[in-house]
Amino acid sequence: QVQLVESGGGLVQAGGSLRLSCAASGRTLGSYVMGWFRQAPGKEREFVAAVRWSGGYTRYEDSVKGRFTISRDNALSTVYLQMNGLKPEDTAVYYCAAGSQYPGVAAYEYTYWGQGTQVTVSS
Numbered sequence: 394q395v396q397l398v399e400s401g402g403g404l405v406q407a408g409g410s411l412r413l414s415c416a417a418s419g420r421t422l423g424s425y426v427m428g429w430f431r432q433a434p435g436k437e438r439e440f441v442a443a444v445r446w447s448g449g450y451t452r453y454e455d456s457v458k459g460r461f462t463i464s465r466d467n468a469l470s471t472v473y474l475q476m477n478g479l480k481p482e483d484t485a486v487y488y489c490a491a492g493s494q495y496p497g498v499a500a501y502e503y504t505y506w507g508q509g510t511q512v513t514v515s516s
Contacts, residue, residue, distance in 0.1 A: 395419040395505040397489045402510030405479055409514070413474040415489030415507060422446040426497035427465060427472040431485035431512075438488070442474060443497040452496055457483075479514045486511050 401413040415427070428443040442463040443452045451463055462475040472489060487510050492503035 395422065395425075395491050397491060397505055397507035399487065399489045399507045399510040402487060402512045404513045404515065407480055407514055407516050409479050410475070410477045411479065411512060413476070413487055413489075413510060413512075415472040415474075417470045417472070417491065422470070422491060425491050425493055426450070426495060426502070427463075428490045428492070428497050428503060429463060429472075429474045430488045430490060430500060431483075432488070432509075433485040436485075438500050440498045440500075441487070444472065450495075452498060454498075476512070479512075481514045481516045484512060484514050 396418045398416045401411060405411055425446045426443050427446055429441040430438050431441050432438040440454050441457055442461055444463045444465055460478040465472045489507040490503035491505040494502035
């Protein structure tokens with residue numbers, strides 16, 4: 394079992410920045426893929442970014458490339474999502490997930506999910 398707890402969401406003006414954190418506990422993550430997804434009201438959950446826990450692999454959804462950066466701190470068992478240049482369309486609940494499948498861009502590839510953290514970007 395893996396437990397994931399997100400934090401760092403909030404309200405920010407367009408153009409601002411937020412850093413989301415996802416603290417993982419439980420089993421050793423090894424070569425797991427850690428992903429961030431988001432879900433806006435009335436929309437399906439969509440992929441945002443992914444990173445391999447052991448390093449050497451990252452993936453981004455096209456609309457966040459150049460604005461968002463995913464990273465991990467193995468010593469702290471934490472994955473981060475640095476979000477810069479936020480836009481109102483980035484408003485959503487952001488979820489952290491852990492799974493063992495690649496490329497890790499679809500929700501069904503993930504086994505463990507956090508509860509989510511709300512990000513609201515005002516115009």
